[in-house]
Amino acid sequence: MTRSGGPAAPPTAPHRPDQLGAATRLTTGWQESSRAASLLRHTERYGPLPRRGSGRALIDAVGQAGLTGRGGAAFPTGTKLRSVASGRGTAVVVANGMESEPASEKDKALLARAPHLVLDGAVLAAGAVRADEVHLCLPRNREWLIAVIQDAVAERQRAGLDRVRIEIHDLPHHYVSSEESALVHWLNGGEAKPTATPPRPFERGVGQRPTLVDNVETLANIALIARFGPAWFRRAGLPDAPGTMLSTVSGAVTDPGVYEVEVGTPVGQVLAMSGARPDVDHVLIGGYFGSWHQIDQVASLPLAPAGLRAAGASPGAGVLLALPPDTCGLAETARVLTWLAGQGAGQCGPCAFGLPAIADDFTQIATGRLTGPALERLERRLGTVTGRGACRHPDGAVRFARSALTAFAADLKAHVSRRTCLAVRRSEARRPVLPIPRPLGMEVWQ
Amino acid sequence: MKHRLAVNPIACTGHGLCAEMLPELIRLDEWGFPIVSDRAIPHDLSPLARRAVRICPELALRLDPAAADRKVAAQ
Ligand SMILES: Cc1cc2nc3c(=O)[nH]c(=O)nc-3n(C[C@H](O)[C@H](O)[C@H](O)COP(=O)(O)O)c2cc1C
Ligand code: SF4
Ligand code: SF4
Numbered sequence: 200m201t202r203s204g205g206p207a208a209p210p211t212a213p214h215r216p217d218q219l220g221a222a223t224r225l226t227t228g229w230q231e232s233s234r235a236a237s238l239l240r241h242t243e244r245y246g247p248l249p250r251r252g253s254g255r256a257l258i259d260a261v262g263q264a265g266l267t268g269r270g271g272a273a274f275p276t277g278t279k280l281r282s283v284a285s286g287r288g289t290a291v292v293v294a295n296g297m298e299s300e301p302a303s304e305k306d307k308a309l310l311a312r313a314p315h316l317v318l319d320g321a322v323l324a325a326g327a328v329r330a331d332e333v334h335l336c337l338p339r340n341r342e343w344l345i346a347v348i349q350d351a352v353a354e355r356q357r358a359g360l361d362r363v364r365i366e367i368h369d370l371p372h373h374y375v376s377s378e379e380s381a382l383v384h385w386l387n388g389g390e391a392k393p394t395a396t397p398p399r400p401f402e403r404g405v406g407q408r409p410t411l412v413d414n415v416e417t418l419a420n421i422a423l424i425a426r427f428g429p430a431w432f433r434r435a436g437l438p439d440a441p442g443t444m445l446s447t448v449s450g451a452v453t454d455p456g457v458y459e460v461e462v463g464t465p466v467g468q469v470l471a472m473s474g475a476r477p478d479v480d481h482v483l484i485g486g487y488f489g490s491w492h493q494i495d496q497v498a499s500l501p502l503a504p505a506g507l508r509a510a511g512a513s514p515g516a517g518v519l520l521a522l523p524p525d526t527c528g529l530a531e532t533a534r535v536l537t538w539l540a541g542q543g544a545g546q547c548g549p550c551a552f553g554l555p556a557i558a559d560d561f562t563q564i565a566t567g568r569l570t571g572p573a574l575e576r577l578e579r580r581l582g583t584v585t586g587r588g589a590c591r592h593p594d595g596a597v598r599f600a601r602s603a604l605t606a607f608a609a610d611l612k613a614h615v616s617r618r619t620c621l622a623v624r625r626s627e628a629r630r631p632v633l634p635i636p637r638p639l640g641m642e643v644w645q
Numbered sequence: 646m647k648h649r650l651a652v653n654p655i656a657c658t659g660h661g662l663c664a665e666m667l668p669e670l671i672r673l674d675e676w677g678f679p680i681v682s683d684r685a686i687p688h689d690l691s692p693l694a695r696r697a698v699r700i701c702p703e704l705a706l707r708l709d710p711a712a713a714d715r716k717v718a719a720q
Contacts, residue, residue, distance in 0.1 A: 395653045547654035548678035556676075583674050589655045 270414030286409025297377030305445035320418030467498030485515025488595025490602030
C-alpha cells in the first residue's frame with residue numbers, strides 16, 4: 200500500500216465478513232512479511248513522518264481521538280500528554296516495550312515488525328510535550344528484539360530523520376520492573392524496582408523532569424493519529440473506546456497469536472477468529488493481573504473497559520487465554536500465583552509477606568492438601584493486601600486469585616472437601632498451560 | 646484542611662509503633678504491617694495522628710490531604 204503526505208486515506212483494509220471486528224492499522228503488511236519493516240517500506244505503508252502542526256495541535260488530536268493507554272490501565276493518553284506538557288522543565292519520553300506479562304506477545308510483535316511506527320510515535324510524542332530525549336526500554340533477555348530496534352534507530356540516524364535523541368535501554372526483566380516508576384528509577388541509575396509515589400513520573404521522573412511513560416502500542420497509535428487525524432481514528436472501535444487494539448490469544452485455540460481487532464469486538468468473536476475449541480469453558484481476560492470467567496458469561500461482551508466492567512473484567516493489555524477443558528483452572532492459578540508472589544520487588548510488607556501466604560493457601564486448596572481452614576484464611580488474606588503496596592502488583596495478583604474462586608466455584612467445592620478434581624490429576628501429568636518465564640538465575644535488578 | 650493517614654510501604658518496616666499510638670485508625674495485619682484507615686482523620690484524633698507520624702522511626706507515615714486530586718494519579 201503506497202501512501203504519501205496530505206490528507207491520506209486511512210490504511211484500513213476492508214473487513215472480511217468472516218472476521219468481523221478485525222482491522223488492519225498497526226498490523227498493515229504483517230501478512231506479507233514477518234520481518235521488521237525497513238524505513239522505506241514503513242514510509243510506503245504509512246507515508247512520511249508528519250512535520251506540520253504544533254505540539255499543542257497533536258495533543259488536542261490525541262485527546263479528540265479518545266486514545267487510551269494500551270499498557271493495561273486504559274488511561275486517557277491526551278490527558279497524560281497535557282499533564283507532561285504543562286510540567287516544569289524540558290520533558291522526557293519513555294517508551295515502555297518491556298511487556299512483562301508472560302501471556303502477552305503483542306508488544307514484541309509490534310516492535311519486531313513495525314519498529315518505525317513505534318519510533319515515529321515516540322518522536323511525535325516528544326515533539327508534542329517538548330521533550331528532547333526518547334528512552335526506549337526493552338527487557339535485557341530479548342537480545343534479538345534489541346538488535347531489531349538498534350537497526351531501526353541506526354536507519355533513522357542515517358536518514359537524519361529525528362531531532363530528538365533516541366536511546367535504547369536493556370533492563371533486568373522481572374514482572375514489576377516494567378512498572379513506570381521502576382523504569383524511571385532504573386533510568387535514573389537505581390534498581391528497576393517501583394518507587395513510592397508521589398511524585399509520579401509525569402510530575403518528576405527521569406532526571407527529575409516531567410516524564411511521559413507510554414506503552415509502545417499507545418505510541419504507535421499516536422503516529423497514526425498524527426498522520427490520519429482523530430476522525431479517522433474513531434472509525435474503528437466504540438465511541439467511548441475508539442481505535443483498534445492488539446490482542447494476544449492463546450491456550451485451547453488452533454491459531455494462537457496476536458490479532459488486531461477493533462476495540463469492542465465481542466470476546467467470543469476474538470476467540471472464534473483464533474479457532475478456539477468449542478468445548479472451552481473458561482477464559483482468562485487481561486493476563487495475570489486480569490480475571491477468569493466462564494465463557495458463556497463474557498462471550499457476547501465487548502472487549503473494552505466499560506463493557507467488561509459489569510463482569511468484573513478489563514481488557515488489560517489484551518490477553519485472552521482459553522483454558523483447555525481438561526485442565527484444572529485452580530491448579531493453573533495456584534502455579535501463577537506462586538510465581539507472582541516471587542516476582543514482587545520484596546520492598547513492601549503486604550506484598551512480600553501477603554502474596555506468598557495467599558499463593559500457599561491457594562496451592563493447598565488446588566492440591567487438596569489443606570492445613571486448617573485454608574479457604575477462610577485465603578479469603579481473609581485476599582481482603583487485606585489490596586492497595587497496600589507501592590505499586591499495584593499485589594492488587595493485580597489478588598484480583599486474579601479472587602476471579603478464580605468465582606469462575607471455578609464448582610471445582611472449588613470438590614477441592615475443599617479434600618478430593619482433588621479429576622482435571623488436576625490429569626493436568627499434573629500434562630504440560631502446564633499458563634506460561635511462566637524461565638527464572639533469571641540471579642536476583643539482578645540493576 | 647482535612648487529612649488522612651498514608652504509609653509509604655517501601656519505607657515501613659512494620660515496627661507497629663504507630664498502631665500502638667493510634668489503634669482507632671491503624672491496625673496491624675497478621676505480619677505486623679499497618680493497615681491505616683483511609684477516612685479523614687476526625688478532629689479529636691488529629692493530635693494523636695500527628696504524634697504517630699512523628700514517632701515512626703522510618704519516617705514512613707505521613708498525612709495527605711483527605712480529598713487529594715487523584716485524577717492523573719489514579720492511573
Ligand atoms: C506491576 C506492573 C507491571 C507493568 N508492566 C507493564 C508492561 O510490561 N508494559 C507496559 O506498557 N505497561 C506496564 N505497566 C503499566 C505501566 O506502569 C504504565 O502505566 C504504562 O506503561 C503506561 O503506558 P500507557 O498509558 O500507554 O498504557 C505495568 C504496571 C504494573 C503495576
Ligand atoms: S508492591 Fe510489591 S512489587 Fe510493588 S513495589 Fe512493593 S514490593 Fe515491589
Ligand atoms: S511506625 Fe512506621 S515503620 Fe512502624 S509500622 Fe508504623 S508506619 Fe511502619
